[in-house]
Structures are given as structure tokens and as C-alpha cells.
Amino acid sequence: GAGVSQSPSNKVTEKGKDVELRCDPISGHTALYWYRQSLGQGLEFLIYFQGNSAPDKSGLPSDRFSAERTGGSVSTLTIQRTQQEDSAVYLCASSLLHRTEWRFQETQYFGPGTRLLVL
Amino acid sequence: GESVGLHLPTLSVQEGDNSIINCAYSNSASDYFIWYKQESGKGPQFIIDIRSNMDKRQGQRVTVLLNKTVKHLSLQIAATQPGDSAVYFCAEQTGYSTLTFGKGTMLLVSP
Numbered sequence: 001g002a003g004v005s006q007s008p009s010n011k012v013t014e015k016g017k018d019v020e021l022r023c024d025p026i027s028g029h030t031a032l033y034w035y036r037q038s039l040g041q042g043l044e045f046l047i048y049f050q051g052n053s054a055p056d057k058s059g060l061p062s063d064r065f066s067a068e069r070t071g072g073s074v075s076t077l078t079i080q081r082t083q084q085e086d087s088a089v090y091l092c093a094s095s096l097l098h099r100t101e102w103r104f105q106e107t108q109y110f111g112p113g114t115r116l117l118v119l
Numbered sequence: 120g121e122s123v124g125l126h127l128p129t130l131s132v133q134e135g136d137n138s139i140i141n142c143a144y145s146n147s148a149s150d151y152f153i154w155y156k157q158e159s160g161k162g163p164q165f166i167i168d169i170r171s172n173m174d175k176r177q178g179q180r181v182t183v184l185l186n187k188t189v190k191h192l193s194l195q196i197a198a199t200q201p202g203d204s205a206v207y208f209c210a211e212q213t214g215y216s217t218l219t220f221g222k223g224t225m226l227l228v229s230p
Contacts (some may be wrong), residue, residue, distance in 0.1 A: 004162070033217070040127055041162070042222040043208065056217070088204075093161050107153060108218055110162030 002026070006092050013082055021077045021114045025094030032075050033108060034067055035091040036042045043091065049075060065110045089113040096106035127206060128224040140197040140224045142209030147190060149211035153218065154183060154194045157206045165196070166207075196226075204228045 005024045007101070013019050025032050034046040045059040048070045064082075069075040079086055093108040127191045132138050144152070150171040155163035169176045169192075176183050182195040192209050206225050210218040 031217075042127075043220045045217075045220075048217055093162075105163055106212065106218065107168065109165065110155075110164050112160075 002094065004092055004094050004109055005119060006090075006111040006114050009112065010115045010117075012119065014119055015084060016081055018078065018080045019082055020093075021079075021090050021116070023074070023075045023077070023092030023094075023111060025092070026074065026096075026109055027073075027108075029071065029094035029096050031095045031108075032069060033095075033104065034075070034077050035093065037089045037091055037113070038062075044049075046077070046090075053071040079116075082116075084118050087116055087118045089115050126223045129227060131227045131229065132199050133209050134199060134201060134228055134230050136175075136199050138199045138203070138226060140194045140196075140226060142192040142194075142224075144190050144192055144209065144211045144221070144222050145185050145219070146184050146211060146213050149213045149219075151212040151213075152183070152185060152189070153210045154181075154192075155208045155210065155220075156203075157208065157223070159205070160179075163208055199226075199228050201228045201230055 032049040048056040095106040176218040
């Protein structure tokens with residue numbers, strides 16, 4: 001089936017504007033993650049959804065960042081009053097936390113990312 | 120190998136050489152590990168995984184080695200090709216937790 005998709009692929013905005021990024025996970029995947037990746041850096045965890053609830057919001061860098069997930073599927077990440085330091089690639093991943101014969105195991109599958117540039 | 124800091128560690132190899140990318144993971148209780156490959160402009164892609172009850176697992180041209188004693192994970196790529204040029208991330212999982220990603224290593228393959 002289709003992989004994780006994200007839109008828009010690129011977004012240029014002016015400082016102070018709000019932006020909304022969208023993620024369509026793999027159908028049936030219950031877990032959804034948002035990460036931020038600055039140029040040449042690793043993955044910075046932002047938020048994790050299990051179904052529609054977000055048990056872990058610990059990575060959101062400020063109250064300008066929020067995310068929601070509806071119907072256990074599509075998620076949107078909203079950044080209000082964008083700042084230049086918000087410029088980065090925002091990656092979404094989904095996974096199916098499944099039970100193997102000995103433990104829970106997950107493999108996260110990533111979308112292509114949204115490249116955000118705040119001028 | 121992995122490091123904290125502003126710049127990714129880089130491994131430069133010649134086409135046809137074997138590459139070894141290292142990762143020092145943080146939690147001795149971690150029991151599942153994954154290597155991801157991220158090409159320029161794309162999201163990370165799953166390469167290979169290994170459980171903590173294994174020391175070695177082989178895929179196509181890739182081998183992952185796990186040394187739990189020193190909390191070390193490595194990815195070996197045989198006969199490295201220019202298409203292998205990418206950033207490689209290790210990730211660890213502990214129990215029912217979510218994945219924790221390492222900082223990444225950039226692999227540059229020269230023709």
C-alpha cells in the first residue's frame with residue numbers, strides 16, 4: 001500500500017505567520033510521530049500519538065507548536081507565529097506497535113518531510 | 120560513529136570498499152535496534168533491525184552487529200556503492216517505549 005505522505009513538500013512563509021503541516025500515515029498504523037530535523041542534524045522528537053491521544057508531547061519546543069490527530073489517521077502540526085529558527089524539515093512517521101512472540105516491537109516508517117523556510 | 124555536537128560525523132570511502140558505521144546506544148535495557156538510511160531530500164528508510172537476543176544479523180550487502188557488553192551497534196556495508204551515500208541513523212527501543220534515535224553518521228562514497 002501507500003507509504004506515509006506529507007504535505008506540503010515545501011513551505012516558505014514570513015516570520016509571524018502561522019503554518020499547518022499535514023501527515024497521512026500508513027493505513028492501519030496506530031502510532032504517529034512528528035520529528036524536526038535541522039540542516040545536518042539528527043532527528044528531534046516533537047510529539048507522539050497513539051490513536052487520537054498524545055501520550056507524549058514532551059518534545060514540543062514551545063507553546064507555539066501544537067498537533068492534533070483526528071479519526072486515528074491524519075495529523076496536522078501547527079506552528080503559530082513562526083520564527084526563523086523554526087526553519088527545518090518536519091518529518092512524520094507512523095508505526096504499528098505489534099506484539100511478537102516475546103515483546104512489543106515497532107518499526108517507524110517515515111514520510112518525505114515538509115521543508116519549512118521562515119523568512 | 121555517533122556524537123553529540125553540531126556536525127554529523129562523516130565516513131568517506133571509495134566505491135567497492137567495505138564500510139562500517141558505528142553507534143553507541145544509551146540504554147543497557149534496550150532490546151530492539153534499527154538502522155535507518157536517509158538520502159538527501161528524503162525521509163529515513165528502514166534498512167535492517169536486530170533484537171537483543173542476537174549478536175549478528177545479515178541482509179543484502181548489510182550486516183548489523185550488536186555488542187551488548189559495551190552498548191555498541193555497527194552497520195557493515197559490503198562493496199559500498201555511490202548509491203549508499205546517505206546519513207545513517209541507529210535507533211533503540213526499550214520495552215514498550217518508542218524509538219530513540221542516534222545523531223546520525225554521514226557516509227560519502229567516492230567513485
